[in-house]
Amino acid sequence: MKEYKICIIGFGAVGKGVAKAISLKKDNIKEKYNANLKIVAAADSSSSAISSDGLDEELLLKTKEETGKLESYPNFGGNLNGMEILNEVDYDILIDVTPTNIETGEPALSLTLKAFEDGKDVITSNKGHLAIKFKELIATARENNVQFKYESTVGGAMPIINFVQETLNSCEVESIIGILNGTTNYILSRMTTEGSSYINTLNESQELGIAETDPTQDVEGIDAACKTVILANSILGVDAVYSDVDVTGISQITSEAISLAKKDGYLIKLIGEVSKEELKVSPRLVKQGSQYDLNGTLNMATVKTDLAGDVTVVGKGAGSLETASAILTDLINVIKMK
Numbered sequence: 001m002k003e004y005k006i007c008i009i010g011f012g013a014v015g016k017g018v019a020k021a022i023s024l025k026k027d028n029i030k031e032k033y034n035a036n037l038k039i040v041a042a043a044d045s046s047s048s049a050i051s052s053d054g055l056d057e058e059l060l061l062k063t064k065e066e067t068g069k070l071e072s073y074p075n076f077g078g079n080l081n082g083m084e085i086l087n088e089v090d091y092d093i094l095i096d097v098t099p100t101n102i103e104t105g106e107p108a109l110s111l112t113l114k115a116f117e118d119g120k121d122v123i124t125s126n127k128g129h130l131a132i133k134f135k136e137l138i139a140t141a142r143e144n145n146v147q148f149k150y151e152s153t154v155g156g157a158m159p160i161i162n163f164v165q166e167t168l169n170s171c172e173v174e175s176i177i178g179i180l181n182g183t184t185n186y187i188l189s190r191m192t193t194e195g196s197s198y199i200n201t202l203n204e205s206q207e208l209g210i211a212e213t214d215p216t217q218d219v220e221g222i223d224a225a226c227k228t229v230i231l232a233n234s235i236l237g238v239d240a241v242y243s244d245v246d247v248t249g250i251s252q253i254t255s256e257a258i259s260l261a262k263k264d265g266y267l268i269k270l271i272g273e274v275s276k277e278e279l280k281v282s283p284r285l286v287k288q289g290s291q292y293d294l295n296g297t298l299n300m301a302t303v304k305t306d307l308a309g310d311v312t313v314v315g316k317g318a319g320s321l322e323t324a325s326a327i328l329t330d331l332i333n334v335i336k337m338k
């Protein structure tokens with residue numbers, strides 16, 4: 001049985017989801033892939049837990065839940081930061097689930113390059129460094145002969161990157177068009193069904209924990225734009241960065257515009273479009289009853305291909321365990337390639 005030593009850097013919604021998913025699936029993975037998954041380090045913004053014998057996933061979750069930190073993990077808690085962990089801990093795979101930073105890509109950028117240089121495989125859910133340095137990251141992973149996986153960066157649990165690269169690998173992809181942000185889809189869906197104003201619906205979404213306290217990344221289309229960059233690079237082979245995207249968010253959409261559209265059989269959705277010619281995120285009219293007619297926080301994408309025609313995927317774009325499911329898929333794919 002081969003052992004895989006894992007470092008999880010970032011222990012928020014997704015990091016905790018990864019620990020839970022490993023706890024739930026590790027026996028299954030042992031049996032199916034002859035692989036023993038061992039979390040040897042986990043870190044949040046100011047604390048960590050490290051053990052070469054492996055940390056208990058449920059105890060990690062309990063410690064974080066009860067104290068808000070990992071340093072009180074019995075006997076193995078401490079205060080090493082992500083980079084110190086990569087320098088000091090013996091590990092095989094880095095799971096980077098730190099916050100997205102679209103300005104600098106940090107801390108993910110430095111952590112990922114360091115892991116690559118040390119010959120380690122990396123799995124990430126973080127969009128920031130990919131949206132600004134995709135080409136450099138892929139090139140560095142190749143130079144160091146390591147694997148780099150980022151399925152969960154686009155659409156959380158909605159299968160898209162691995163699906164197109166592996167299952168649709170006989171086809172040329174012409175474009176990808178879809179709803180790539182769950183928060184804005186929720187707001188626009190509620191405005192449509194309730195006839196409510198943008199600001200009231202945003203407030204309601206914040207109360208429900210669907211929109212963040214600072215909703216800018218979602219409502220101004222920044223999050224969806226990062227995803228178009230990742231899709232353009234990984235699926236269409238376009239060398240694009242965040243500044244190449246033409247972005248308009250939903251903050252100017254009025255309830256009047258939505259009800260006018262509704263009368264004519266249309267909906268307003270925030271649509272991301274990826275082709276070799278353009279990268280665009282903007283509110284658009286879509287037909288009621290079409291594949292874009294999805295309520296709530298769901299994500300969808302229609303992949304236009306030469307041989308298979310249009311293929312549409314739908315799935316949960318966010319959520320702790322949902323996003324972790326895509327990370328675990330990446331982890332299994334990394335193990336299978338070893």
Ligand SMILES: NC(=O)c1ccc[n+]([C@@H]2O[C@H](COP(=O)([O-])OP(=O)(O)OC[C@H]3O[C@@H](n4cnc5c(N)ncnc54)[C@H](OP(=O)(O)O)[C@@H]3O)[C@@H](O)[C@H]2O)c1
Pocket residue numbers: 009010011012013014015043044045046081082097098099100107125126127128152153155156317318319320323
């Ligand atoms: N949530 C989703 O459904 C979802 C879906 C797809 C992709 N993503 C992406 O996944 C990543 C994580 O999302 P999330 O929802 O888990 O975010 P989150 O709940 O805000 O958690 C972020 C975690 O990173 C930790 N952190 C912050 N700065 C750090 C640093 N310098 N070094 C180490 N850890 C640091 C935080 O520490 P503290 O606990 O101490 O604050 C926290 O544990 C983001 O890049 C996000 O865009 C999220």
